[in-house]
Amino acid sequence: MTEWLISNQLIDYNNAVEFMEAKIQQIYNNLSDELVWLLQHPPLYTSGIGATDNDIVEKLFPVHKTGRGGKYTYHGPGQRIIYLMLNLKKRNKCDIKLYIRDLANWIINVLKHFNISGEFKEDRIGIWVNNNGVEEKIAAFGIRLRKWVTYHGVALNVSPNLSHYKGIIPCGLKDYGVTSMEKLGVKVSLCELDDILKQEFHKIF
Numbered sequence: 001m002t003e004w005l006i007s008n009q010l011i012d013y014n015n016a017v018e019f020m021e022a023k024i025q026q027i028y029n030n031l032s033d034e035l036v037w038l039l040q041h042p043p044l045y046t047s048g049i050g051a052t053d054n055d056i057v058e059k060l061f062p063v064h065k066t067g068r069g070g071k072y073t074y075h076g077p078g079q080r081i082i083y084l085m086l087n088l089k090k091r092n093k094c095d096i097k098l099y100i101r102d103l104a105n106w107i108i109n110v111l112k113h114f115n116i117s118g119e120f121k122e123d124r125i126g127i128w129v130n131n132n133g134v135e136e137k138i139a140a141f142g143i144r145l146r147k148w149v150t151y152h153g154v155a156l157n158v159s160p161n162l163s164h165y166k167g168i169i170p171c172g173l174k175d176y177g178v179t180s181m182e183k184l185g186v187k188v189s190l191c192e193l194d195d196i197l198k199q200e201f202h203k204i205f
Contacts, residue, residue: 002086002205006194007039010077013046013064020151023085028147036201037083038194043076043161045168048142060167068142068152070125072168078160078180080193082153086205089148100125100141102204103154107139109200110156110193114186127156129179136179158182158193 026032048070
């Protein structure tokens, strides 16, 4: 069984990581159900295991080093953070590439509900949209596994302040920009989005 937790207040990043690390240990030991956690963070940057100092332009916000995959990304209000704590071994899906592909298909299917056409790129992980001939990222992925239990996850841009990305080179891709559902002309509440996330989740996971 997969439980869902929705936090309405902004969650401190370090507290979130501590919570996830404790939860995945419980899941591995069969002491807790799997969990999908929907939340928002205050403005901050996180650096993954592939991050380099060259990807920081200006430290507009606190920078948190993390063990997830990927490089630098931004988190802040108006962004739906989706942390997934799933037991891939118990699901007989011990395949990281398959898990990433499932994540991609999930988010792509969610975006379809809002007439947004998202695309997954193998060479630059995340979900991309074509905005008037320009490819821009609308969702970033950063995952980590411990004993085949996943944590961290997806950051989907709903209506964040996109100027906050100026302090970094997002995901180390200086030739590509970022976008949001709001920038694409879609106004949606997090509550409405969460309902669609749940609906589409069960079709894939």
